[in-house]
Amino acid sequence: MISGREIAFPIEACVTMLLECGMQEEGLFRVAPSASKLKKLKAALDCCVVDVQEYSADPHAIAGALKSYLRELPEPLMTFELYDEWIQASNIQEQDKRLQALWNACEKLPKANHNNIRYLIKFLSKLSEYQDVNKMTPSNMAIVLGPNLLWPQAEGNITEMMTTVSLQIVGIIEPIIQHADWFFPGEIEFNITGNYGSPVHVNHNANYSSMPSPDMDPADRRQPEQARRPLSVATDNMMLEFYKKDGYELVSLSQHWGLEKGGVEM
Template identity: 90%
Template sequence: MKKQFNRMRQLANQTVGRAEKTEVLSEDLLQVEKRLELVKQVSHSTHKKLTACLQGQQGVDADKRSKKLPLTTLAQCLMEGSAVLGDDSLLGKMLRLCGEAEDKLAQELIHFELQVERDVIEPLFVLAEVEIPNIQKQRKHLAKLVLDMDSSRTRWQQSVKSSGLASNLQPSGAKADALREEMEEAANRVEICRDQLSADMYNFVAKEVDYANYFQTLIEVQAEYHRKSLALLQNVLPQIKAQQEAWMEKPSFGKPLEEHLAVSGREIAFPVEACVTMLLECGMQEEGLFRVAPSASKLKKLKAALDCCVVDVQEYSADPHAIAGALKSYLRELPEPLMTFELYEEWIQASNIPEQEKRLQALWNACEKLPKANYNNIRYVIKFLAKLTEYQDMNKMTPSNVAIVLGPNLLWPQAEGNMTEMMTTVSLQIVGIIEPLIQHADWFFPGDIEFNVTGNYGSPMHVNHNANYSSMPSPDMDHADRRQHDQARRPLSVATDNMMLEFYKKDG
């Protein structure tokens, strides 16, 4: 209690300048002292923020940390979803592969966080909460010892003055001896503490490289974690892509023709074949086919069914306009028209040739330049449209009418401008291209054709309509002569069918 009183009195005297004050630290150590406080603040703040970045529970083992990790929970959810859907579905396979990948990523994250916690977070905590506070505590202790030393020296000096001796003489008596011993002992304690504090401060400065290494370690550990995570993802991605590519049930609307054919292993696009074979069954006599707009809801439903490769012929047999609308939509939604952007100018130039024979020859030359996939599909479509026009007396769809409504879905310019302008200029030229293709389909595309290519839609009544042709019609033969020419060479089943059509027509 007495020592504290003397310390407070000495501090007060030093504050008002009535007592001499001993400097605790040198100028260099004072600078180190300031740096200590700054490093402590930075280390404490970094430790706090870095701890907040951890996703696992700090201070527990790997198993307990894994159970509450969000990535682990996600992996479990994906695996459970995979088990529910099964490997028979593409989504089930995707969930399983992703679940396994997320679980491995979770294990890598746990290992990363444990390493960061051990090599970075804990050393920063020790630096900010143990090492620097210990030095600062020792610094405060030294300040108290210096104050005690100054107090004992002041009291000894007062004792010297009160004895009436000169300042250069030593005071005598028991009290003076006791004060001198106290002063010397205090000075000795100050010296020992100052030496220890100076050593600790200099060690702190020397170890700054080690402290800086914590942050280098952080980046190195992060880099290694991301390398391993990237390797895991790069390993699983080819497996995921392989499953996607191997899955046959892919949407076809809006996809490139060659991609769809390659994935499905077909020569004729699925929506084209499905729509054509259904129309051959139920739509050939439908008035205004391709011209009358279908029900929007039924068209949407049919397009979705075609994308899923699940089409019930009986369900749509009552609405051929929806089937025709779906075929038009598929052709229009292709990224590139069936007759290609590359040959667009050549088609247009061919249509502008005034002489019919030369014009037809130029159109034929353009046909021959089409890629194989495009050639097969345009041949299939044109042959069907030619078949459709044979029933023009009932369906009112002449080659010209068909070309008007379907031409813009088979060929369009790559950079489309104003739609109205295109309809008034370009469409007229496109009609001049499509109409002769339909009129002379068997000349442009000689040979038989099987509309039901895959055999999945029954046997269309009018498939292979030129199977018994002994010769191809002349391109300059008019429609009536060509129709008579075809009737003479038509298979018996088709001729019989036409007789039935006439019967129904007369019967109303």
């Protein structure tokens, strides 16, 4: 890898900032951030220059930027190639066999993907330790983040099928978070670069993404509108029910993602 990074810059930057300012924030990853601040942070991540102090008071913008980065990858972090295997594993009724099948699929991930999913899941497991305060149980995190980690490589409009598929994806992500130390044994150092806790300035010429294509320009991560929109609609349908259940204020799709026509995209 040109950059020599083990963890993609946006993932490490967002996770490390959230560890400092967002662990006890209620509704992290599901409360909509300010659209303008989200766009600004995404632009900063594109440039690999993040002022930690500027965003430390707005963990929802940080969480929103992380979700957006994951969703806008050309291929999900958990890969198209393993999609069927993940789904088949989630359909196994016996828990021990289901967990083993999920572990087997996880071990087949390319190294860069495995490194990044390990990093992210270990963070989500730590976040769940504060669920009495932040209300983000493994199930809730799987609902709002799962469809950004795995989706099918389908042709045409997939809106109708995605609601059912999203439920299956929740069944994949939730147990992985619950059993994070079994899937990914050992401790993890989140602040790998040691740059966080003060304003971060990273060489713009260094490629920040270590997955799945290290040589990819940030602009090339954009997906065609028709490919990305059905996924977001299905995800939002699940989130609407989630918000209704917990009494959260509903927001429009454009407000939630901060993606307006002509806006900054990663």
